[in-house]
Amino acid sequence: xxxxxxxxxxxxxxxxHTAAGGKMVDFGGWNMPVQYTSILEEHAAVRNAAGxxxxxxxxxxxxxxxxxxxxxxxxLTNDVRQLSPGEGQYTLMLNExxxxxxxxxxxxxxxxNFLLVVNASRAERDLKWxxxxxNGNATLDYEPETRAALAIQGPRAIQIIEKTFPDFFxxxxxxxxxxxxxxxxxxxxxxxxxxxxxxxxLFFDASIAEELWNRLLKEGKGLGCLPAGLGARxxxxxxxxxxxxxxxxxxxISPLEAGLSPFVSFDKPEKFIGxxxxxxxxxxxLQRKLVAFEITGPGAPPRADYPVWKNGRVIGxxxxxxxxxxxxxxxxxxxxxxxEATLGNTLEIEIRGNKLPAVIVKRPIYRKPS
Amino acid sequence: MNLPDxxxxxxxxxxxxxxxxxxxxxxxxxxxxELSDVVFVELPKTGRTTAAKEAVAVVExxxxxxxxxxxxxxxxxxxNPELTADPAxxxxxxxxxxxxxxxxxxxPQELAGLxxxxxxxxxxxx
Numbered sequence: 181x182x183x184x185x186x187x188x189x190x191x192x193x194x195x196x197h198t199a200a201g202g203k204m205v206d207f208g209g210w211n212m213p214v215q216y217t218s219i220l221e222e223h224a225a226v227r228n229a230a231g232x233x234x235x236x237x238x239x240x241x242x243x244x245x246x247x248x249x250x251x252x253x254x255x256l257t258n259d260v261r262q263l264s265p266g267e268g269q270y271t272l273m274l275n276e277x278x279x280x281x282x283x284x285x286x287x288x289x290x291x292x293n294f295l296l297v298v299n300a301s302r303a304e305r306d307l308k309w310x311x312x313x314x315n316g317n318a319t320l321d322y323e324p325e326t327r328a329a330l331a332i333q334g335p336r337a338i339q340i341i342e343k344t345f346p347d348f349f350x351x352x353x354x355x356x357x358x359x360x361x362x363x364x365x366x367x368x369x370x371x372x373x374x375x376x377x378x379x380x381x382l383f384f385d386a387s388i389a390e391e392l393w394n395r396l397l398k399e400g401k402g403l404g405c406l407p408a409g410l411g412a413r414x415x416x417x418x419x420x421x422x423x424x425x426x427x428x429x430x431x432x433i434s435p436l437e438a439g440l441s442p443f444v445s446f447d448k449p450e451k452f453i454g455x456x457x458x459x460x461x462x463x464x465x466l467q468r469k470l471v472a473f474e475i476t477g478p479g480a481p482p483r484a485d486y487p488v489w490k491n492g493r494v495i496g497x498x499x500x501x502x503x504x505x506x507x508x509x510x511x512x513x514x515x516x517x518x519x520e521a522t523l524g525n526t527l528e529i530e531i532r533g534n535k536l537p538a539v540i541v542k543r544p545i546y547r548k549p550s
Numbered sequence: 551m552n553l554p555d556x557x558x559x560x561x562x563x564x565x566x567x568x569x570x571x572x573x574x575x576x577x578x579x580x581x582x583x584e585l586s587d588v589v590f591v592e593l594p595k596t597g598r599t600t601a602a603k604e605a606v607a608v609v610e611x612x613x614x615x616x617x618x619x620x621x622x623x624x625x626x627x628x629x630n631p632e633l634t635a636d637p638a639x640x641x642x643x644x645x646x647x648x649x650x651x652x653x654x655x656x657x658p659q660e661l662a663g664l665x666x667x668x669x670x671x672x673x674x675x676x
Contacts, residue, residue, distance in 0.1 A: 203586075219612040220587045411586075411613050480590050481610055502612060503589040532592070532608065 191236035192328045192389035200407050208300030210237035213409040222412035223505040226375050229404030230334035232396050233413055239303035240327045240383055241296040247316030248292055253450040255313055256286060257435060257458075258443045263288040268295075268355045268370055270443050272435045273306065274454030278461060279431035280438070282306050283423060285372060287357040295357070295368065295383065297329075299425045313453065328389035332396055333379030333416075335548075336403045341369070341380055343399040344392075351380075362392055374413060376420025376546050419504050419546035421472050421513060427484055427499045428470055428513055436461055437515065438470045439543065468496060469521040472545055473538045475510030475529065482512040482529045482538070489528040489535055495520050498529060504545065510536070511545050551676050552579040554645055558661060559670035560621035562603075565645065566664060573622055573661075576649045577609065577640065580674045585611040588640040593629040594651050600626065602660050607650055609640060620653060622660045628652040 188211040197204065202213030212234065215222060225231045243252060252260045258271035268287035275281055282302040287295045298306045307322055314320065332340055338351060345367075348360045357370040365388045373379035384392065397407065414424070423429050428438050435444050436458060445452075446459060475482060482501030487494045501512030512529070520527070523542060528535040557565040563581035567574040582588065592608040600606055605617035606626065620626075629651045633639060639648040655661075665673060 214613070215586055218587050223612075415612055480592055480608065480615070483615060503610070505612065 189324075191234055192386040193234045193236060193393055196390055196393050197234065197407075202407070202409060205410070207410055208237055208302075210300055212237055213407075215409040215411045216407050219409070219411035219415060220505050222406055222408035223415050225404060225406040226334045226377055226408060226412060226416055227506060228335070229406075230332060230336040230340055230379075230400055231375075231406055231408030231412060232393070232400065233331040233333065233408050234329075234393070235331045235381065236328040236386070236389065237300035238329055239296075239298040239300065239306065239322060239324060240329065241298060241307070241310070242321040243294040243296060243318060244292055244321070245316070245318040246292060248294055248318040250450060251314070251316055251318040252286065252294060253448055254452055255310065256284075257445065257452055257454075258286070259445040259448040260286055260288065260294070261448065265290045266352070266356055266358060268357050268372065272429075272440065272443060273309065274434070274452070274458070275431055276454060276457065278434040278454040278457040280425070280429040280433055280435060281309050281431065283425060283429055283440075285370075287368075287370060289357065289359070289368070297381075297383070302425055326386055327383065328386040329381060329383045330389075330393060330396065331373055331375075331379060331381045332400075332405075333373045333375040333377045333408075334405070335378060336400070336405065337377070337379040339403060340396055340400040340405060344395050345369075362395075363388055367392070374420075374422055375416035376422070376544060377416075377548050415502060415505055418500055418502055418511065418513070419506055419544070421543040421545055423470075423513075424500060428515075433515070434458060434461055437466055437468055466518050468515055469518050470499065470513055470515050471521050471540045472513055472543045473511070473527060473529070474507075474541050474545065476526075476537045476539055479510065479534065479536045480531045481510040482531060482536075487530040488514050488516050489530060490520050490525075495527075501529075506546055510538075551671070551674070552645070553667040553671055555667050557645070558621075558664035558666065559673075560619065560664055561673060562619045562621070564618060564621050566621050566661070567649075568655075568661060571655050571658065572627065572652055573624070573655055574649045574652050575620060576644055577618060578670070579644050580676075582641050582644045582648075585609060585616060586641070587612050588637045591633040591637045591640065591650065593633065594626045596626050596629060598626045599656075600624070600653075602657070610637075618650060620651075621664055622653060622655055622657065624653040624656040626651050627654050
């Protein structure tokens with residue numbers, strides 16, 4: 181059973197978490213709440229109302245300078261030139277062999293200022309990698325101890341945001357970012373998330389973290405909003421089939437294998453790191469691909485690393501799995517041989533020696549009602 | 551934390567209720583609270599003979615699968631079918647409706663090595 185790691189860093193909300201009954205665990209070098217009352221309750225709150233997550237463990241890297249656009253385009257797979265000020269995109273950073281160093285969001289705050297939001301567990305590695313390739317007039321600013329971030333997710337998130345920021349009427353649209361203020365401090369607010377629901381992510385100075393956390397909870401109280409931990413964040417993103425670094429992505433998995441080709445721009449003028457290898461992979465054809473699956477019978481939920489079988493042969497492994505709280509059945513993502521990676525194909529997942537029937541389904545497994 | 555006095559406890563967070571030469575085994579209130587929402591229980595096969603401290607069942611929460619160890623040696627003579635239909639009983643009634651299996655003791659002297667409620671409370675820091 182997990183125990184808090186004393187070496188792990190604390191976010192500005194550590195005291196707020198323990199006061200709210202948060203069960204603290206080490207995640208990516210940070211001491212974070214895995215749940216407050218129940219992962220199932222917190223999951224349902226996000227699907228039906230709203231949930232508030234501390235995401236201060238995620239790295240906020242500010243990039244600025246006259247060459248920042250060109251430099252980011254040589255570092256990241258997506259095309260930042262497509263972004264107008266106030267817009268963001270999902271993107272990936274690759275090594276020379278087209279393995280994934282990290283997956284991240286990049287926002288163009290204004291012409292020459294960008295915000296990169298990177299995974300907690302990868303922040304140190306990312307910074308080293310970025311500094312190695314840094315050139316031209318571009319500077320990096322990463323000060324984790326001074327920054328905090330929150331995600332408010334769910335169909336009622338927008339109502340809570342409107343009540344918390346009454347002076348700001350124009351909520352950003354999907355993937356947009358704006359600079360608002362709370363108590364005279366700037367708050368970057370984007371219409372993004374990691375749950376498959378509508379929602380917002382807020383990036384701000386750590387000094388206002390507790391006040392903003394309490395205010396959002398207060399405004400959300402009558403609307404069914406709950407504080408939600410990393411457990412619900414994981415079950416929500418799995419239903420939405422969003423990749424988790426270290427599971428669906430790592431330094432040996434390419435974005436094409438992970439099914440993320442819409443976020444790779446082969447055509448932009450800058451040759452991003454890993455492009456040649458990736459192009460070769462595309463031309464030769466992939467060997468393996470990530471698929472979403474559902475267990476079709478009763479039985480234990482699938483988990484990461486369980487073998488995937490077809491016709492008496494192991495054809496890959498589960499990268500993430502669990503019981504879907506929304507659908508009440510076992511679901512997962514698996515990296516399998518490309519020849520078997522077709523919609524509707526039946527597979528078997530080996531769970532402690534038993535083989536359970538599964539079927540490849542369309543991603544995402546959960547899509548929010550429109 | 552609920553720790554009934556009539557039970558014996560294993561360091562691995564199972565409880566044992568002894569009745570003659572049969573022990574009923576489940577997991578403690580502390581264990582269910584640490585696991586939180588239980589969504590699946592894999593029961594042992596009846597008729598299986600097992601040594602103490604072997605993993606015989608699996609309790610799965612939303613997040614992870616956890617092995618359940620038998621605190622005593624013997625033959626598994628019954629399992630709780632209600633847990634298949636309603637795994638969350640582990641959370642709501644860990645010492646009652648959520649018993650996991652019954653085992654016929656082959657080495658009753660092992661019971662002396664288990665903890666009483668007070669010693670288990672100190673083991674979990676309560």
